Amino acid sequence: EVQLVESGGGLVQPGGSLRLSCAASGFTFSSYYMGWFRQAPGKEREGVAVIDSDGSTSYADSVKGRFTISRDNAKNTLYLQMNSLNAEDTAMYYCAASQYRISWWARFQKAFYAYWGQGTQVTVSS
DSSP: OOEEEEEOOEEEOTTOOEEEEEEEESSOGGGSEEEEEEEOTTSOOEEEEEEOTTSOEEEOTTTTTTEEEEEETTTTEEEEEEOSOOGGGOEEEEEEEESSOOOGGGTTOGGGOOEEOOOEEEEEOO
16 A cells, blocks of 8 residues: 655744655655645645656746755655745645656646645744
């Protein structure tokens, strides 16, 4: 059974940092295309960052330069390091997995990811 379990969310002040983790099990993590998405109240779920099995990454413009996605295949874990957080980053954050490599144009489209975690809440507030 495929499982994705996020952790690391919480309340942080503007300008602060958090590192999210996503523990994966039930599949060959190293060969999967992985992504982080987020959903703020009243908004659509949006792609934040993705990482291919070869380690190549891509970011949404809104987080480029502030967020870093990485993976540790030995630990079957996906990470999202978030720096310089602001109120617009407040959302539920989800990790997602795809067995297939996703084309660049579709990398942030939810339909291409078959597996999802339950999410971890990130709140940026003073």
